[in-house]
Amino acid sequence: SQTIHQWPATLVQPVGSPLSLECTVEGTSNPNLYWYRQAAGRGLQLLFYSVGIGQISSEVPQNLSASRPQDRQFILSSKKLLLSDSGFYLCAWSVTGEAFFGQGTRLTVV
C-alpha cells in the first residue's frame, strides 16, 4: 500500500536560518507531488507541484524553493526564513486523481 512520510512534525527556527523539509512516498511510481502551506485557521495555499523528476511548477514567488531529486522525493527549502514563513506545511501525492496528504510540519519562525 502507498504511504507518505513527511518530517519533522514540528520545527522552530530563527529568522534568517535555512529550511529543508522532506517528503517521500512509498508504494507508487511517478506520483504528482505537491507542497501546500496553511496559515492558522486559513485555507491551503499551493506552493509548488511536480509531475516528474526535476519538473517543478511554482505558484508563489517568494523565498521558498522546491526540488524533486528522485521520483518519490520532494524537498521544500529556504535559504533565509522570514517570520511570515510560519505555518503548517503539507506534502501531498496523487496518481489516479485523489490526493493523499502527509501529516504535515508545523513550522514556527521566531
Next chain:
Amino acid sequence: QQPVQSPQAVILREGEDAVINCSSSKALYSVHWYRQKHGEAPVFLMILLKGGEQKGHEKISASFNEKKQQSSLYLTASQLSYSGTYFCGTESRDYKLSFGAGTTVTVRA
C-alpha cells in the same frame, strides 16, 4: 486561481442538512472534496471527474456542473463526526490542484 467556496462557516444541529458550494473561473478537469479535522491533515472524501457526476460517501454527496464550473457538497442528516473544515479542490489538465479557503462546519448535539 483558487476556487471560491461558500459559506465560510455553518453551524448545524445533529440531523440537519447543509450545502457547501464551490465555483471556479477556469475550466475544470476534476473537482475534489476533502475534510480536515483540527490539527490534522486533510482527508480525501470524493472526486468528481465528469460534468453532471454525483458521488456519495456515507450521507455526504456531491455534484459537479462542468458547464457552470461549479460543485456542491451535500451534508445530509449531519452527525457530530461531520464537524471539520471542508475544502474543495479544483484540478486543471496539467495536474495543478488548488484549494478554496474552506468551509468550517460545526455540528452540535
